[in-house]
Amino acid sequence: MIDSNFVILYVNNPQVSTKFYESLLEKQPVESSPTFAMFILPCGMKLGLWSKHTVEPAAQGCAGNGELVFPADSNEQVDALYSLWRNNGLDILQQPVEMDFGYTFLALDPDGHRLRVYRLSME
The missing domain is CATH 3.30.720.120 (Signal recognition particle alu RNA binding heterodimer, srp9/1)
Incomplete structure (x- = not known):
């Protein structure tokens, strides 16, 4: 494999x-x-x-079509990272919210790559 x-x-x-x-x-x-x-x-x-100006062969597409995902140990850690990232000026696309997979928020890096923090639901 x-x-x-x-x-x-x-x-x-x-x-x-x-x-x-x-x-x-x-x-x-x-x-x-x-x-x-x-x-x-x-x-x-x-x-x-x-x-993106020097990668060979030249890249097609754009940022935001996937996510770099960071697991958190607790909902409180999700909230703490959300506050830290927001206070550091990251663009926030989604405030902390409970979704079917767990508690999460979504931010962007300077190039528009999606950065997701989540705490997996234990149910």
């Missing part, structure tokens, strides 16, 4: 996006250049930020 542990987001300005994700993830990238940066998350997943 094949496995994956690496997600790449195409970004307009890797330096701006790197600063954004440094703050969001509270960590430094393990690799950084003018056209690419990579973070390694505590779970081992890699997050790459690649300039």
Whole structure:
């Protein structure tokens, strides 16, 4: 079976996006250049930020067609991250709400990539 542990987001300005994700993830990238940066998350997943102007072959489509998802341990953690992200100026598309899968909110990064925080329902 094949496995994956690496997600790449195409970004307009890797330096701006790197600063954004440094703050969001509270960590430094393990690799950084003018056209690419990579973070390694505590779970081992890699997050790459690649300039949409230099990716080859050229990327089609636009941001917002998927989500980078962050699990939370409690509804209170969802609310705390919502407050932190809102206070740090992130665009919020969905305020904390209970949905069929759990308690969640949705924000955007500078390129319009969707960032979802959720607490899975235990029912």
